[in-house]
Amino acid sequence: MQRRSSSRESTKNPSTKPKRRGKQSSIEFSTKNAKRRRDTHALPDEEIETISDDESTPITPDSSSLWFEKYQPTKSSELAVHKGKVNAIRQWMTENIPFSRLLVLSGPPGCGKTTTVRLLAHEMGASLVEWSNPMDTRLINQEHDYEQFSLSEKFRRFMSLAETYPELELSSSTKAPKKTNSSEEKKFILLDELPHLSKQTGTLQMFREVLLSALQSRGSYSIILVLTETKQINSEGNNFQEKELNSGTQILGPDLVEHHHVSIIQMNPIATTFMKKAIDNILKKEKILVQSKSSAFIQELISASEGDLRSALNALQFYLPKENRQRKSFGKNENLKSQTEVSTEASEMLNRIASKKDSPYSALSTFQYKQNVDDEDKQKEFQKDIGLGMLHALGKVVWNKREGDDEILSLNNQTHSNLTYNKEKLQQKGSAVFNLSSKANDIEKRPSLVDIKTTIEQAGLSGSMFRYGIFENYLDSCLNQMEAHSVSDILSFADTMAVDYPYSYRADEMSLWFAIQGTLWYLPSPVPRKWRQLKFHRWREEEIPNKPSDDYLAICGKSSAIKYVETLINDENQALEDPDDPIEDDDSA
């Protein structure tokens, strides 16, 4: 499920926001979702975008080059999860427990909750229907036209229809294991990621009601809900975080927690011995020789991952230099990068950035990662340069100017200033017109003018800082929850590419590239940084039925909306001011 984590704070929190997986910050999503999307089956009625069951997703070694996917266990005996927990889950899944229809698996990220459920269901030959947040919230209505549905509405429909899905023939290409009589009837719904749940918008209440009514139904399926306990960032000023939803029980609410049909199993972080065994196995399969099994490095890595096997495997894979893998030898400290080598690599990267002609960071070439720059003023100057460059680069990304934006925005402003909103006319011109129509999503996005390479160079030192910067700022560029979810998903994916410990510049740069590219893709076209005022005004003036404020409130929170309305009342000019255009700044520089 979701998590927000940060080095700034470390409180457990199974939050229900769009998720972003990663140590540095923010909302999570996971690469496993990406994988799941590859296994997606379009249902005939196109009602649910992502669904999989054991027949369609056989548990076989993954062709992915990411170790945590490539070496996923193929049978329950290979799980790095404590046997007692595996047995408890198996017992719940196999036994006829007439009074328990919902199993809640709660535990830290990467401790094997989902993998265990998938493997056990597969071994039992049971059907496993999975919900994963669809990227597209449109449904086809009876007139064969698209209608916009909220994610929570889709979730509700999924739950009400899910019982029939296991009967559908999804794929004939893969064979499910032979079903035994005892498990023939077994059907499970796996809820591993949830729509954005919020008290404000009522989606939390809806979620609880859906689960309660599922428990009361006569359906033959059982539900397994995976809740990920996470570290929480101090969300001062960040409206995505609902502080009241800081534990699994708070998400479920007393009615569900105390419900006699509900069982809760608390999972623990993966034990260091299990993790070590899993890592050793993978190194063996990769033919990387470990000279000393108790190498300090692996031990450090295991303890730094806090029982999160996925994160440990990512760290190991990214940190191991390519040459190491080629030489197939992984000795004590022999082939590992020392701290000095990492600093040298950082220094090289700085030089590479700084030595570019016209680089705004030419000052950095003298900096060279010297810890001993005596001149305090000089050091401050460098820091200022880096900060400004980073802000500028960040502005470019969240502004995301695309080809043709200028024309559309000026046309839009004219129409707006005349207080006539001629949507048709703008659409004829190929404009996205601030997405007030559900069909606006259909309009093809124009190419972005942001050059990713230059942006990364301008961003300066730290990819993780920059990704965090995007995370803190992208919301103002989004028009609806779907866009916010999509960008958040991308940032989560990018988090899994970079690893906190031990630090790898290669991985950091790669994940930053991915984060920027994905963000640019999912931001609306054009990005209406002024969407708040536009929406508020237009919505009042034209009484647009699907109140955009719902999206605004869900994304930005109530206090932010009130603050904005106050600004509008006090100083409308300032509120309607055009933001700076970083691309234009670049051109004029």
Ligand SMILES: Nc1ncnc2c1ncn2[C@@H]1O[C@H](COP(=O)(O)OP(=O)(O)OP(=O)(O)O)[C@@H](O)[C@H]1O
């Ligand atoms: N021996 C192993 N046992 C369990 N998982 C393993 C093993 N080897 C590799 N893995 C990988 O570790 C990852 C464990 O993540 P999984 O999604 O199951 O955890 P989770 O607790 O559901 O995490 P989250 O709550 O963040 O979704 C999987 O990607 C799995 O393929």
